[in-house]
Each structure stands twice: as structure tokens, then as C-alpha cells.
Amino acid sequence: MAGGHNPVNPRTGAIRQRFMHKLNYDVTQYGRPSCVGCGRCVGICFGGVDIVRFIGMAGED
Amino acid sequence: MQTKRTEDYIPKAAVIRKITVENSQVKTFEMAFADEESNRSFHYLPGQFMMVSVPHHGEAPISFSSTPTRPGTIELSVRRAGALTAFMHTMEEGEQIGLRGPYGKPFPMATLEGRHLLFIAGGIGLAPLRSVINYCLDREAAFPRLTLLYGSRLPSDIAFHADLGPWRNHPRISCFLTVDAAEPGWDGAVGLVTALLNHTDIDPAATTALVCGPPMMIDATLKELSGRGFSDDNILTTMERHMKCGIGVCRHCHMDSKLVCVDGPVFSRAQLLQLDVAEVQS
Numbered sequence A: 001m002a003g004g005h006n007p008v009n010p011r012t013g014a015i016r017q018r019f020m021h022k023l024n025y026d027v028t029q030y031g032r033p034s035c036v037g038c039g040r041c042v043g044i045c046f047g048g049v050d051i052v053r054f055i056g057m058a059g060e061d
Numbered sequence B: 001m002q003t004k005r006t007e008d009y010i011p012k013a014a015v016i017r018k019i020t021v022e023n024s025q026v027k028t029f030e031m032a033f034a035d036e037e038s039n040r041s042f043h044y045l046p047g048q049f050m051m052v053s054v055p056h057h058g059e060a061p062i063s064f065s066s067t068p069t070r071p072g073t074i075e076l077s078v079r080r081a082g083a084l085t086a087f088m089h090t091m092e093e094g095e096q097i098g099l100r101g102p103y104g105k106p107f108p109m110a111t112l113e114g115r116h117l118l119f120i121a122g123g124i125g126l127a128p129l130r131s132v133i134n135y136c137l138d139r140e141a142a143f144p145r146l147t148l149l150y151g152s153r154l155p156s157d158i159a160f161h162a163d164l165g166p167w168r169n170h171p172r173i174s175c176f177l178t179v180d181a182a183e184p185g186w187d188g189a190v191g192l193v194t195a196l197l198n199h200t201d202i203d204p205a206a207t208t209a210l211v212c213g214p215p216m217m218i219d220a221t222l223k224e225l226s227g228r229g230f231s232d233d234n235i236l237t238t239m240e241r242h243m244k245c246g247i248g249v250c251r252h253c254h255m256d257s258k259l260v261c262v263d264g265p266v267f268s269r270a271q272l273l274q275l276d277v278a279e280v281q282s
């Protein structure tokens, strides 16, 4: 960090952390997920990041 | 749901008592809280850190480089790296600074008692290890044998001369120094800090390694120790991340499922190998 290196892969690491934090890590830490699946972030996201579709896909298997 | 006390988040005013120039990049700040009661009730252990702040210049985590066995003041050794630390380098004795903490999990000092401790430091990484080394030297019966391997870029980058002098003459600690590139007048070792392992006789079963330094050095050193027969539980290191809250709320310091500010900064190689960590590859 002091040397300016970035430990989070900007393509895969950031989105993995967002989804895992809301749907997995917070369940461990606080006992419930921190996403209710409302879809507001899906409508606003320029990059087309779609956590609701991800939840659906994860639920399929 | 976990709750955080607001007073954990409010910086307290501290006064800089003494500034020591360690090298061209690093200064050690000795400080004490402005309020005497805060000094009396303050307790910490090696490996923990403080969130240091100056209004308009930012806030950053800095490890203790002093030992709690010498109470009254605390020391933080700061490398000039960005907004806050560059400003700190312009500050003078007597000026005030904001401190909150201590935060983070310390080195497991109680479980290290009786073991041979092998310290491997690269650059500013000696700051948190200096805290552990002086802690161990002050508790003679508990820590019979210490070895320090310390690597710097250049001979002129070697910091903590005021400690290295007494350590070199101390019967319980052996010090080995190396540099990446020699300068005129340097007659010591040149090369990677891991090469110094060849000069020491170490029984991996009786030894715990404590490794602090830049990411590249950590990965190489952890692999080397593992190859020499150290079990992953006996290889300890510290992880660095940008931080905001320091108390496990903001997740800025995330490292896979862990938060460096509350689950670390001290981790064993065994813990790190269970996670997806950029700096440590199996």
C-alpha cells in the first residue's frame, strides 16, 4: 500500500467482494445478508452489474 | 448485531514529545496523550496499531514501534508515503496530533513464550518488530533466544541505529543485516534477506518466525521458511491495507472474508493460505 500496490484485482476482485460481502460474509458476521434484492443498484449501474440476476443464478444450483 | 462505541472512533489529542530521524524516509515520533488519565489507562501489545490523524491532512494506520513494557509514552515510526505521512514529516516537537486506538490483533505474545523467535524485517517492517524485540528483551525469562534478519535497500536506509547498537551487544539476540546494493564503506552482506538464513542455525520445530516487510518480500520469505521446514502455524506476518474506520465497520480493509483491521493485521501463513490473498501464494 505504502508502495502503491493494489491487492484487489479491479476486474474480478471488486465484484467478488461486493457480492460475497452482501450475501455471504455479512451473514457470518451479522447473521443476515445485507442485500434485500430490491434491484435499485441494478437500475442505476452503468456497468450492468446485476446482483439480482446473480442471486437467481446462484439459487438455480 | 455488533455495536461499536462512538468513543472508540473519536481521536484524542496527543503531543509529540520527541522526533528521531531514522533515515531519509522514516522518522520516529514519541508521543503522549495531552490528558494524563488517558496515558494511565492506555494499554497495548506489539503488533497492534493506532489510527493517526491531522485535520485536513488525513488519517492512516501506524503500528506501535515502542514496547508496552516501557510505559508513559508511545512511539510510532512513520515512512513518508502520502498525504498524512508527508505532513507528519514537517511537524515539530510540541505539536499536537490525533490518535485513536489501539486496534487490531497483536502478536500472540503469550503463546510465543519459551520459543526461539526469528524476526525477518524488510525496510519499515522493522518498526512493528522493534516493538516485539524490545518487549522480549524486557521479559528475559519468557524469551530466551531471539534472532533478527534485517534487509534494507541501501546501507544509508538502515533505520533504528539507536536500537541496533545495543541489540548487537546483547547476549540474547543475534543480528544479521543485509542490503540490496552496497555503498562505499559497506563491508556487510549484500543480497536478499532470506539469504541470511544460511548464516544462522535454526531448529524449525523450536522456532516461530515473525515476518514484516513489503508484499514481494513477504511472499518470498514465507515460501522459503516453509521450504526449510517451518510449519505454517509458526510463520507469522502482518498484512497491510488502506483503512478508513479501523474498527470493522467500513470494509475498506477487506482481504477475502477477513477484515485486516479487526481480524489482523497479524496472521499466520496457515490462516492466509485458507484465503484468497494477493500477497501470499501457496
Ligand SMILES: Cc1cc2nc3c(=O)[nH]c(=O)nc-3n(C[C@H](O)[C@H](O)[C@H](O)COP(=O)(O)OP(=O)(O)OC[C@H]3O[C@@H](n4cnc5c(N)ncnc54)[C@H](O)[C@@H]3O)c2cc1C
Pocket: A001, A002, A003, A004, B049, B057, B058, B059, B060, B061, B062, B063, B064, B076, B077, B078, B079, B080, B081, B082, B083, B084, B085, B086, B124, B127, B128, B239, B240, B241, B242, B243, B265
Ligand atoms: C496495520 C497497519 C500498520 C501500518 N504501520 C505502519 C508503520 O508503522 N509505519 C508506516 O510508515 N506505515 C505504516 N502503515 C502504512 C500506512 O498506513 C500507509 O502508508 C498509509 O497509506 C499512509 O497514509 P498517507 O495519508 O500518508 O498516504 P496516502 O495518501 O494514503 O498514500 C499512500 C500510498 O497509497 C496510494 N493511494 C492513496 N489512496 C489511494 C487510493 N484510493 N487508491 C489507490 N492508491 C491510493 C498513494 O498513491 C501512495 O502510494 C501501516 C499500515 C497498516 C494497514
Ligand code: SF4
Pocket: A022, A034, A035, A036, A037, A038, A039, A040, A041, A042, A051, A052
Ligand atoms: S439489490 Fe437493492 S439491497 Fe441489494 S445491493 Fe442492490 S440496492 Fe442494495
Ligand code: FES
Pocket: B242, B243, B244, B245, B246, B247, B248, B249, B250, B251, B252, B253, B254, B259, B260, B261, B262
Ligand atoms: S478499516 Fe473499516 S473495516 Fe477495516
